[in-house]
């Protein structure tokens with residue numbers, strides 16, 4: 001029998017620090033959704049998009065991601081939950097073409113476009129005037145130490161403050177409808193689940209040839225989180241109106 005490959009996302013509901021309660025609030029902040037077209041750029045397995053469609057069955061949802069595992073998981077979940085209005089596509093978001101959407105979602109996917117400013121610009125041309133953008137992006141809760149920057153392999157200006165993130169959105173042609181930030185419980189749950197995908201795989205596959213490599217990855221991740229960015233790196237959810 002072929003040994004099972006590791007899937008570090010197994011225990012994550014969302015690939016972002018987000019609880020069910022947060023998801024509920026964020027989806028509600030996108031109303032009205034009746035008959036609207038919602039596009040999730042960098043959707044992963046599209047859990048938030050599926051919740052939008054569960055909330056409003058007349059909405060049409062498109063999810064785009066270049067990760068085959070994510071799209072396959074999302075399609076299976078949509079089918080299981082009877083969400084026939086979900087269309088998940090395996091593609092690069094930067095070249096995927098569609099008419100402007102009523103609502104766009106981009107959570108944790110700014111690197112696809114280069115950075116946050118480029119993401120805001122790209123989304124602006126992909127949303128109808130008066131439409132909405134739900135942006136999930138990182139910021140520094142506290143100025144990072146050199147050690148954190150090294151551990152994350154990040155530049156000091158890679159992220160700004162929360163205020164700077166909102167300013168960036170204003171300057172790119174949006175108005176802020178709502179702002180939320182992931183709390184420490186959401187972060188700890190997210191990081192724990194990320195690690196658990198690997199830890200449990202290690203328990204189930206002690207003789208797998210990749211155990212040393214997988215253990216090193218999870219050890220490094222846990223150290224970077226607990227000795228590094230925990231409490232420094234923030235994650236914000238901006239619900240924006242596209243002017």
Ligand SMILES: C[S@@+](CC[C@H](N)C(=O)[O-])C[C@H]1O[C@@H](n2cnc3c(N)ncnc32)[C@H](O)[C@@H]1O
Nearest residue numbers: 015016042043044065066067092093107108112
């Ligand atoms: C941190 S995950 C967030 C996933 C999802 N938005 C969520 O919150 O669960 C970032 C996602 O962006 C996707 N991504 C990155 N660059 C991309 C690109 N150029 N085209 C499509 N997807 C991309 C990755 O495959 C990944 O699924």
